[in-house]
Amino acid sequence: MITSNSNNYISDNVNNEGYFYTKLSNLLFDGKNLENTYDNNWFKIDSIPTKIEKVKPKTKINQRYELKEGYPESELTPKVVNCSDFDDNYDEVRGLYTFKYDEVEEGFEDVEFEVNVIEEVDGEFEMKQLQYTPKYNFLDKIQTHPKLLPLKPCKLSNEQSYKIIRDFVKNNINSKYAAITSDYYFCFTVKKKIELYEPRQYQVDINSGYKRRKPKYETRYQRSREVTVFEVAPKPYQSYTIVTPFEGASYEDLLVNIDTYLNDLITKINEPLIECECCKGTGVIIDGNN
Numbered sequence: 001m002i003t004s005n006s007n008n009y010i011s012d013n014v015n016n017e018g019y020f021y022t023k024l025s026n027l028l029f030d031g032k033n034l035e036n037t038y039d040n041n042w043f044k045i046d047s048i049p050t051k052i053e054k055v056k057p058k059t060k061i062n063q064r065y066e067l068k069e070g071y072p073e074s075e076l077t078p079k080v081v082n083c084s085d086f087d088d089n090y091d092e093v094r095g096l097y098t099f100k101y102d103e104v105e106e107g108f109e110d111v112e113f114e115v116n117v118i119e120e121v122d123g124e125f126e127m128k129q130l131q132y133t134p135k136y137n138f139l140d141k142i143q144t145h146p147k148l149l150p151l152k153p154c155k156l157s158n159e160q161s162y163k164i165i166r167d168f169v170k171n172n173i174n175s176k177y178a179a180i181t182s183d184y185y186f187c188f189t190v191k192k193k194i195e196l197y198e199p200r201q202y203q204v205d206i207n208s209g210y211k212r213r214k215p216k217y218e219t220r221y222q223r224s225r226e227v228t229v230f231e232v233a234p235k236p237y238q239s240y241t242i243v244t245p246f247e248g249a250s251y252e253d254l255l256v257n258i259d260t261y262l263n264d265l266i267t268k269i270n271e272p273l274i275e276c277e278c279c280k281g282t283g284v285i286i287d288g289n290n
Contacts, residue, residue, distance in 0.1 A: 004125035056106035155247035162234035
């Protein structure tokens with residue numbers, strides 16, 4: 001068992017040894033069934049059990065042979081025949097009968113058991129299926145049961161951290177205020193769209209793609225400019241910043257740190273900015289209308 005201030009868990013396959021069929025799901029612990037977890041080898045239990053029981057095999061009573069449907073009942077083929085009479089007197093018509101019986105519940109019987117508490121967690125503990133696969137200190141890995149490793153300090157790899165950041169930004173970026181300009185497994189870049197304090201006019205030759213046509217200019221207006229606000233890579237690549245791997249004092253702390261970082265990052269990326277009119281675009285200010 002693993003015990004804690006919040007939850008207790010029990011298993012008869014503590015070391016997850018290959019193919020294994022647990023016997024615990026068919027037992028009663030202090031009169032109760034165990035609660036399933038995501039791991040078929042582990043169950044949630046209220047407390048260290050004082051009594052374990054199993055159902056006794058059902059007793060077969062009223063064993064008999066009954067005439068199959070569709071066959072006429074007669075003196076030679078009665079509807080019901082006792083087992084003691086059947087073998088001696090009804091061998092020739094055996095195929096006309098079906099063996100039947102009734103079952104009686106016999107209640108429960110005690111099971112001898114021994115509980116080994118492999119860890120008493122001083123605090124809250126809940127056995128969860130992990131979303132990520134973090135790395136642990138070597139000594140913690142050899143001294144701690146795998147189910148308890150989430151309580152130990154851990155960190156993600158560069159590749160894992162990079163993928164988490166990249167996927168989150170792609171799913172949450174506001175295209176009105178920012179744009180992804182590089183999106184590869186080896187680098188990722190986000191640029192801010194900064195609204196100009198006043199549109200800038202420029203000319204475009206709309207016939208530039210046609211050699212035999214005379215130039216025809218069209219006036220257009222630039223209403224925003226782009227500035228790199230975030231760039232990262234999982235390993236050294238050009239001048240990109242190498243991602244800092246996520247880490248935590250425990251798995252739960254790791255999740256908190258990931259959420260905090262991602263929320264702060266996307267807030268920065270999606271913040272609406274406009275050029276400062278007073279300094280003619282040297283600086284930017286937060287768009288008060290948003």
